[in-house]
Amino acid sequence: DSGVTQTPKHLITATGQRVTLRCSPRSGDLSVYWYQQSLDQGLQFLIQYYNGEERAKGNILERFSAQQFPDLHSELNLSSLELGDSALYFCASSPHEEGGKAFFGQGTRLTVV
Amino acid sequence: TQLLEQSPQFLSIQEGENLTVYCNSSSVFSSLQWYRQEPGEGPVLLVTVVTGGEVKKLKRLTFQFGDARKDSSLHITAAQPGDTGLYLCAGENSSASKIIFGSGTRLSIRP
Numbered sequence: 001d002s003g004v005t006q007t008p009k010h011l012i013t014a015t016g017q018r019v020t021l022r023c024s025p026r027s028g029d030l031s032v033y034w035y036q037q038s039l040d041q042g043l044q045f046l047i048q049y050y051n052g053e054e055r056a057k058g059n060i061l062e063r064f065s066a067q068q069f070p071d072l073h074s075e076l077n078l079s080s081l082e083l084g085d086s087a088l089y090f091c092a093s094s095p096h097e098e099g100g101k102a103f104f105g106q107g108t109r110l111t112v113v
Numbered sequence: 114t115q116l117l118e119q120s121p122q123f124l125s126i127q128e129g130e131n132l133t134v135y136c137n138s139s140s141v142f143s144s145l146q147w148y149r150q151e152p153g154e155g156p157v158l159l160v161t162v163v164t165g166g167e168v169k170k171l172k173r174l175t176f177q178f179g180d181a182r183k184d185s186s187l188h189i190t191a192a193q194p195g196d197t198g199l200y201l202c203a204g205e206n207s208s209a210s211k212i213i214f215g216s217g218t219r220l221s222i223r224p
Contacts, residue, residue, distance in 0.1 A: 002155065033212070043156070043201060043214040058211060090155050098205065102146075104155030 003027070004093050004105035012111045018079040021108045025072055025093030031055070032074040033094070033102060034066055038087040049074055050097045081112045116140075117204050119215035127223050129191055134218045136202035137184045143205055145185045147176055150199040150217075159187075192222045 003026035013019055025032050034046040036059075045058035049068035060066075063081075068074045078085060088109050094102040120135045136145070144163045148156035160169050162178035162185060169176045173196075175188040189196055202215040 002157070004155075035214075042216040043203075045212040045214065048212075056211060058213075092155070101158050101161065104148075104157065106153070106155050 002103040002105060004091060004103050006089075006091050006105035006108050008108060009106065010109050010111075012113060013081060015081055015083060015112055017081050017112075018077065019081065019110065021076040021078070021089050021091075021110075023074045023076070023091030023093075023105060025074070025091075026095075026103055029093035029095050029103070030072065031094040031096060031102075032068055032072070033092040034060075034074070034076050035090040035092065036087045037090060037107070041087075043090075046076070055097065078110070083112050086110055086112045117202055117213050117215035119200075119202060119218050121218060122216065123219050123221075125221040125223065126192060128193060132189050132192055132220070134187045134189075134200055134220070135184070136186070136204075136215050138204060139183065140204070140206065141182050143182070145178055145182070145205070146203045147185070147187055148201040148203065150201060151197075156199075156201055192220075194222045194224050196220060197222050 005024040007022045030051045033048045035043050037043045046060040047066050048056040052068050063079050066076045088107045090104050090107045092102040092104045117138045144161055146161045147159045150156040160176045165180045165182045167178045173190045177186050200218045205212050
């Protein structure tokens, strides 16, 4: 158990819909990272928040957004969902602003039908 | 565009054999990490290397960061079935604030 909690574990939704994925980092960790993992694209870094502020951005679509709340939990919002958005979405947390040891949650498997 | 290429993509070997997995890029990274991911689980960090030429050992696993900080290797000695999994390297470029993952090496160890 990494100490990072993601909910829900599984999500099935229709194209065009909007979903919110939730991540609770390890106690004391200030950084939260979001990743998308699909069979054809591998593990893609989406975005990082550090202590409530966006710190780094990767290959995140404009239809996707994220935020980190004062209690340090984070949400990833995916809107206007397409079939190609079906993937595993991972959250990771770290005590550091950059580098160091990051701990991954078990992921949310999103299926868009 | 920074890319991290891992080779081989798939590797199936007998228990007790040695193996090396490679992670290569044309770009320089400020640090590089290796993860192992098992089915249905998130990646688990194995090691972070920061200094060019650095070698780190974790029991039967030896990690090396290239002198130019563009490539890395993971060597496993006397592989065991418990080593089975997807091995991912990830490079961080702090100046560009980006973390890039390689496509992974899927390792299978036959008893």
